[in-house]
Amino acid sequence: MTLQIGRCGPDPALGEHSSFTVAGGGSNAFEDEIQLDGWMSGSSQAETNALRAQLLGHMSEPDVAIPLVWGTDPTQTGYVRGLKGEVDAPVGVSYQSRTGYAFRYRLRATKLAHSSMPRHESIMTGAIRTNDLSITSGRYPWHGLPTAATAYDFEGRLDTIYTRTGVGGTAKVWAPATTDYFDGYPSWTLPPANFYDMATTIKVGSTLYPTVGRQIISAGNETAWEMTNGLIRIRPAASSTSLLRFGMYSLAGGPSYSARDLEIGYSGSWVALNYQKIKSISVQRNSPVECIMRLYLDVTAGSTDTYVTVDISMRRGDRSATIVVKSPKARRFGIGPTATPGSAWTNITNGHYEGADDSDGNRLAFSTTSVYSNDNTNGRTYATDPANVVVLGVHGEVVSATVAFPDDKDTLINRWYAAVNEQQRVVIP
Amino acid sequence: MKPGEFSFELTDSCPTSVRARLKTYDHIVVTPARITDSGLGRTQLVGEARYTGRIEMIEGWKTFSGSSLMSWLGDGDSPSKGGFGPPGFIGGTAITGPGNWKHFVDAVFAEDLRRNGLTLGTYHSAFTTTIADDQIGENEAPRTAFDRFARITGNEYRVNADGTFDSGDPSALWKSGTAVDLVFTRSATGDDADGIKGVHVTDFRATLDGADLTNNPVVRGPTQENGGGAGTVRGFDGNFVAINKLFPVQTDDLGDIVGIYDYLSASRFPTTSGRFEIRLKTDAYDIGRYLTAGQPGDWIYVYDRDSFIVDGFLFAHSPTTNIVYRGETIFPLDTHRIVEISWPIREGMGVYLLKTRDGTGAVVDLSEFIKWETADTDVVLSTQNPLTLSEAVQGFN
Numbered sequence: 001m002t003l004q005i006g007r008c009g010p011d012p013a014l015g016e017h018s019s020f021t022v023a024g025g026g027s028n029a030f031e032d033e034i035q036l037d038g039w040m041s042g043s044s045q046a047e048t049n050a051l052r053a054q055l056l057g058h059m060s061e062p063d064v065a066i067p068l069v070w071g072t073d074p075t076q077t078g079y080v081r082g083l084k085g086e087v088d089a090p091v092g093v094s095y096q097s098r099t100g101y102a103f104r105y106r107l108r109a110t111k112l113a114h115s116s117m118p119r120h121e122s123i124m125t126g127a128i129r130t131n132d133l134s135i136t137s138g139r140y141p142w143h144g145l146p147t148a149a150t151a152y153d154f155e156g157r158l159d160t161i162y163t164r165t166g167v168g169g170t171a172k173v174w175a176p177a178t179t180d181y182f183d184g185y186p187s188w189t190l191p192p193a194n195f196y197d198m199a200t201t202i203k204v205g206s207t208l209y210p211t212v213g214r215q216i217i218s219a220g221n222e223t224a225w226e227m228t229n230g231l232i233r234i235r236p237a238a239s240s241t242s243l244l245r246f247g248m249y250s251l252a253g254g255p256s257y258s259a260r261d262l263e264i265g266y267s268g269s270w271v272a273l274n275y276q277k278i279k280s281i282s283v284q285r286n287s288p289v290e291c292i293m294r295l296y297l298d299v300t301a302g303s304t305d306t307y308v309t310v311d312i313s314m315r316r317g318d319r320s321a322t323i324v325v326k327s328p329k330a331r332r333f334g335i336g337p338t339a340t341p342g343s344a345w346t347n348i349t350n351g352h353y354e355g356a357d358d359s360d361g362n363r364l365a366f367s368t369t370s371v372y373s374n375d376n377t378n379g380r381t382y383a384t385d386p387a388n389v390v391v392l393g394v395h396g397e398v399v400s401a402t403v404a405f406p407d408d409k410d411t412l413i414n415r416w417y418a419a420v421n422e423q424q425r426v427v428i429p
Numbered sequence: 430m431k432p433g434e435f436s437f438e439l440t441d442s443c444p445t446s447v448r449a450r451l452k453t454y455d456h457i458v459v460t461p462a463r464i465t466d467s468g469l470g471r472t473q474l475v476g477e478a479r480y481t482g483r484i485e486m487i488e489g490w491k492t493f494s495g496s497s498l499m500s501w502l503g504d505g506d507s508p509s510k511g512g513f514g515p516p517g518f519i520g521g522t523a524i525t526g527p528g529n530w531k532h533f534v535d536a537v538f539a540e541d542l543r544r545n546g547l548t549l550g551t552y553h554s555a556f557t558t559t560i561a562d563d564q565i566g567e568n569e570a571p572r573t574a575f576d577r578f579a580r581i582t583g584n585e586y587r588v589n590a591d592g593t594f595d596s597g598d599p600s601a602l603w604k605s606g607t608a609v610d611l612v613f614t615r616s617a618t619g620d621d622a623d624g625i626k627g628v629h630v631t632d633f634r635a636t637l638d639g640a641d642l643t644n645n646p647v648v649r650g651p652t653q654e655n656g657g658g659a660g661t662v663r664g665f666d667g668n669f670v671a672i673n674k675l676f677p678v679q680t681d682d683l684g685d686i687v688g689i690y691d692y693l694s695a696s697r698f699p700t701t702s703g704r705f706e707i708r709l710k711t712d713a714y715d716i717g718r719y720l721t722a723g724q725p726g727d728w729i730y731v732y733d734r735d736s737f738i739v740d741g742f743l744f745a746h747s748p749t750t751n752i753v754y755r756g757e758t759i760f761p762l763d764t765h766r767i768v769e770i771s772w773p774i775r776e777g778m779g780v781y782l783l784k785t786r787d788g789t790g791a792v793v794d795l796s797e798f799i800k801w802e803t804a805d806t807d808v809v810l811s812t813q814n815p816l817t818l819s820e821a822v823q824g825f826n
Contacts, residue, residue: 311756
C-alpha cells in the first residue's frame with residue numbers, strides 16, 4: 001500500500017498506514033477536508049529524513065496544489081492544497097521482519113473540487129531579455145509540459161506539438177513563431193500521478209533526494225546537489241578547474257546523461273572559478289515549472305577580491321539552462337568547456353558553437369546578453385567589458401547530425417533570448 | 430512635498446525627570462540603531478539621523494506628536510505681515526522676480542527669518558524655467574511658494590534629517606533611470622551582488638482607478654480654447670470616444686492656453702487605463718536605509734504577477750522591461766515612485782530628544798522609554814508627481 005503526497009514518496013519500505021479520514025463539507029460545497037494519520041518509512045535514516053523534509057516543504061507552501069496518490073484507494077487520488085499538521089522525529093522500526101526508519105505524521109489537507117482531474121492554468125509572462133546586442137524582435141517564447149498533459153488550450157491556437165526526449169521521459173513543447181506566450185494563459189489537464197513528470201527538480205544530499213520548498217541543508221552539501229528536468233542535468237563538477245557538470249541526453253548506451261565539465265570564470269587572463277570555491281548553496285525557486293539555485297563562491301583570499309554568486313535556472317521542457325553571474329567587482333565573466341576542444345569552436349548568430357560532435361554525437365552552444373567575445377581555440381564565451389552582472393545561456397544540442405526543430409542550436413539560442421516567467425495553478429474545470 | 434507626521438509614546442516606567450525635559454518645538458531624532466556614546470552631541474546625532482521631527486503636540490506628557498523639519502518652512506497657508514511671525518513666514522524684504530528656481534531658493538536661505546533654522550544643502554541639476562514677479566506671492570510661507578514654483582518649473586525639493594535643503598530636477602534629486610536599485614516583490618528579498626536590493630512585500634493592494642482617465646483635456650478661455658476631440662479609448666459602439674475634462678481659464682491668450690493644455694496633458698492625468706496606485710505592506714526593518722535621504726521620492730521596481738503589477742500590462746501589450754533578480758528574470762513596473770511611507774519605530778532603533786528650545790542642543794536618549802511599535806511598514810507607489818497628491822504621511826506611526 002503506497003502513499004505519495006506531492007513529491008514525498010511513494011514511501012518504499014514498510015508501507016503500512018494507520019488511517020485515512022475524509023470529512024465532508026469543507027469551506028465551500030466543493031471541497032472536502034481529509035485527515036491522514038500514519039507512518040512514513042524509508043529504507044535508511046537519510047531517506048526517511050528526506051521524506052520528512054519533503055512533507056515539511058509542502059506544508060510551507062499551503063497555497064500550492066499538490067497531487068495525492070493513494071495506492072490502494074484510487075478514489076481518493078487527486079489534488080489537494082493547504083497541507084498542514086505535524087510530523088514526528090524518525091525512529092527505528094521493524095515490521096513483519098523488515099526493519100527501517102519511520103516517522104509518525106498527522107496531516108490535514110483540503111481536496112480541490114474535481115480533485116482527480118482538474119484543469120491547470122499556466123500564467124506566462126515574458127519579454128526579450130534585456131541585452132546589449134540590439135536584439136529587439138524575432139525571439140519567440142515557448143511552452144513545455146509532460147507528455148501526459150492533455151486537452152491543451154491556448155487561445156484556440158492549433159500549434160504543432162514537438163516531442164523532446166530525455167533520460168526522465170518525454171516532454172511536449174509548443175513553439176510557434178509568435179510572441180503570444182509573453183502574455184498568455186494556456187490551460188491543460190494532467191493526472192496526479194504524472195504531475196512531477198519532467199518537472200524541474202532540485203536534489204540535495206550525499207544521496208540525492210528531491211527537495212521541496214526552500215529549506216535545504218547547505219552546510220556539507222556545497223558540492224552535493226543536482227538540478228534536472230529530465231532533459232538536462234546540472235551538478236557540481238569534480239575536476240579541479242571546473243565549476244559545473246552539464247549533462248545532456250545521450251542516445252548512445254542509453255538513455256543517459258552525457259556529462260560535460262564547464263568552467264565559469266573571467267577573462268583578461270582566463271581565471272576559472274572551480275567547484276571548491278562554492279561556499280554555500282541556496283534555493284531561489286523550487287517549482288515543477290522552473291527551479292533556480294544560487295551558489296556563493298568565495299573568489300580568493302585577498303583584499304582586492306570578493307565574492308561571486310552564480311544563479312542557475314532551468315525550465316520544464318528546456319534543453320538550455322541560464323546562468324547569471326553577479327559580483328560586486330566588475331569582471332569579464334564567461335563560460336567555457338574544461339577540456340580543450342578537439343576542433344575549434346565557431347561563431348554563430350548571437351552565440352558560440354562547438355566545432356565537432358562529442359563522443360555521443362552531441363554539441364554544446366553558449367549565448368549571452370552582454371557584448372561578448374568568443375575564444376574559438378578554447379571554446380569560451382565571455383563579456384567583452386567588465387560588468388557586475390553577466391547572463392549566460394548553456395545549450396545542449398542532442399545528436400547534432402540529425403537535429404530537428406526546435407532542438408537545433410539556432411532555435412535553442414533564439415528561444416533562450418525570449419525570457420519567460422511561468423507560474424501554474426489548479427483551476428476548477 | 431508635504432511634511433509627514435510622527436507620534437510616539439513613552440512607557441510608564443519612564444522617569445518623570447526625563448518626561449519633563451520634552452517641550453514643544455524641541456526636536457526628536459530617530460536613528461536606525463541605538464548610539465550608545467554617552468558624549469553624543471548634536472552634530473553626530475543629526476548626521477546619523479534617519480528622521481528628525483519637531484514636537485508640536487504633547488498629550489498627558491506621555492504621547493508626543495508633530496511633523497518633520499520641513500514644517501519650519503511653513504506649516505500652513507495663512508500669511509503674515511513682515512517681521513517676527515509664527516515660524517515659517519516670510520518676513521522683512523519682499524523677494525522680486527524674474528528669476529529661476531535657484532534664485533528663489535537662495536533668497537529664502539539668505540534670510541534667517543525665512544530659513545528658520547534650516548540650511549542650504551545641495552543643488553542637483555535643476556530646470557531653469559523663469560518665475561515671474563506675478564508668480565511670487567507676498568507674505569506667504571516659503572513652502573507654499575516652493576510648491577507652486579515646483580509645479581511651474583518641474584523641480585522638487587526635500588529637507589534632510591540634518592536640516593539641509595536639497596532641490597532640483599527630480600531625476601537627479603532622487604534615484605531614477607539606471608540608478609534605480611530597489612525591487613518590491615512578494616517572492617524574494619535580499620541584496621544581489623550587482624547592487625539590486627529587494628524588499629519583501631507581505632501584501633499588495635493595487636488599484637487601477639479609471640475615474641480620472643482623461644484622453645484629451647479641454648482648456649477653454651472666454652473666446653479661445655485648445656484640446657478636446659476623440660481620444661484613443663473606444664466606447665460602447667466600438668468607435669473612439671471623447672473622455673475629456675474641461676478646464677475653464679480666465680486668459681484669452683492662445684499661447685497661454687496652449688501652454689496650460691501642454692502642462693495638463695503631459696502625464697498629469699492618466700490617459701489610457703487609469704491611475705495605477707499600489708499600496709503595499711512590508712515587514713522590512715528600517716525601509717529608510719534603501720531610500721535617498723530615507724524619504725519617499727525614489728523611482729523603484731515593483732513586480733507581482735498576481736496583482737497584474739507587471740511592466741506593460743496597463744496598456745494591453747506584453748512586457749519589455751526585465752531584470753534578473755535572485756537568478757530569476759522578472760518584468761517589473763519601472764514607472765512608479767515611492768510617494769508615501771509609514772513606518773513603525775521598532776525595538777532596536779534609537780530615539781533621542783534634541784533640546785533646541787533651551788538653546789543648549791543637548792541630547793537626551795529616550796530609547797529605553799519608547800513604546801515600541803510592531804506594525805508593518807506601509808508604502809504607497811504611484812506614477813503621479815507627489816505635489817499633485819493629497820496629504821502624505823511620512824514618519825513613524
